Amino acid sequence: MTRNQLIEQIKRKKSFLCVGLDPDLKKLPKHLLKEPDAIFEFNKRLIDATAPYAVAYKPNIAFYEALGPRGWNSLQRTLAYIPKDCFTIADAKRGDIGNTSSLYAQAFFDKNSSGMSFDSITVAPYMGRDSVMPFLEFKDKWVILLALTSNEGSADFQTHLLNPQLSRNDDDELGLANSQIVVENQNEYVFERVLRVSQEWGGADRLMYVVGATKAPMLKQVRKIAPDHFLLIPGVGAQGGSMEEVCKYGMNKDCGLLVNAARSIIYASSGTDFEQKAAEEAQRMQQEMEAQLKAFGII
Numbered sequence: 001m002t003r004n005q006l007i008e009q010i011k012r013k014k015s016f017l018c019v020g021l022d023p024d025l026k027k028l029p030k031h032l033l034k035e036p037d038a039i040f041e042f043n044k045r046l047i048d049a050t051a052p053y054a055v056a057y058k059p060n061i062a063f064y065e066a067l068g069p070r071g072w073n074s075l076q077r078t079l080a081y082i083p084k085d086c087f088t089i090a091d092a093k094r095g096d097i098g099n100t101s102s103l104y105a106q107a108f109f110d111k112n113s114s115g116m117s118f119d120s121i122t123v124a125p126y127m128g129r130d131s132v133m134p135f136l137e138f139k140d141k142w143v144i145l146l147a148l149t150s151n152e153g154s155a156d157f158q159t160h161l162l163n164p165q166l167s168r169n170d171d172d173e174l175g176l177a178n179s180q181i182v183v184e185n186q187n188e189y190v191f192e193r194v195l196r197v198s199q200e201w202g203g204a205d206r207l208m209y210v211v212g213a214t215k216a217p218m219l220k221q222v223r224k225i226a227p228d229h230f231l232l233i234p235g236v237g238a239q240g241g242s243m244e245e246v247c248k249y250g251m252n253k254d255c256g257l258l259v260n261a262a263r264s265i266i267y268a269s270s271g272t273d274f275e276q277k278a279a280e281e282a283q284r285m286q287q288e289m290e291a292q293l294k295a296f297g298i299i
């Protein structure tokens with residue numbers, strides 16, 4: 001899906017909701033467990049219930065991988081069932097040396113090879129440019145780079161300051177050749193460096209960033225560095241992030257946001273009415289989004 005098609009969908013559905021399809025067998029409604037493929041049945045009913053309100057679906061790959069071959073089978077069937085006008089995200093958080101990344105890209109983008117062709121994949125930036133480029137080599141596919149994640153541990157690296165004023169004198173001891181030491185005239189946080197440097201790898205038509213809703217005030221700074229890129233925002237709903245704050249600091253002229261919610265929608269009820277309750281929560285979020293899109297003059 002192209003950037004323009006995504007923006008059109010957002011305007012048409014008056015929504016930038018991404019439903020997280022994170023099915024946990026322990027939490028599935030009991031009456032579905034008798035189905036031969038309970039995970040697919042759960043997802044299928046959730047997709048039917050939420051499709052009027054959602055522009056994207058994000059299966060987190062961990063929930064399928066954990067089940068081995070039957071999990072992969074449920075994932076393939078789920079992807080095939082998602083309506084074609086919805087943007088699909090493989091939340092796989094991959095990234096490795098170049099030849100390995102190429103195969104990860106093949107696994108999630110090349111239908112002839114793996115049976116699956118997602119629109120996008122989440123990628124961890126830690127291994128740098130050559131770990132990300134193989135994903136961008138797939139025409140029309142998107143990379144969603146982790147920038148500022150929603151979890152507490154994001155403070156361990158992402159909000160550390162890279163301070164060029166401090167230099168070290170143990171480069172030889174560490175085996176770092178001069179060419180590997182980069183001292184730039186930038187005093188920035190690690191997540192800011194990810195946002196700035198990665199824009200040399202891909203434009204706003206193929207690259208998005210993950211920024212957690214739990215870090216909403218920092219979206220202001222994210223937008224200074226990446227004004228045009230779409231942002232995938234997990235962390236509303238079960239993690240407590242605020243939709244209003246996300247929009248206040250993160251929305252741009254094209255909306256520029258995909259707000260993800262998984263547990264608050266898919267487990268809104270664990271009974272036989274789970275589809276109904278999921279639809280109600282998705283609609284509630286869509287209505288909040290519609291009001292924000294109107295307030296920002298986008299629709």
Ligand SMILES: O=c1ccn([C@@H]2O[C@H](COP(=O)(O)O)[C@@H](O)[C@H]2O)c(=O)[nH]1
Nearest residue numbers: 060149150212234237238239261262263
């Ligand atoms: O920073 C991040 C990156 C990814 N996630 C993923 O998003 C969903 C959130 O699910 P909820 O149930 O709505 O909390 C889940 O798949 C996470 O792995 C994230 O939460 N934060």
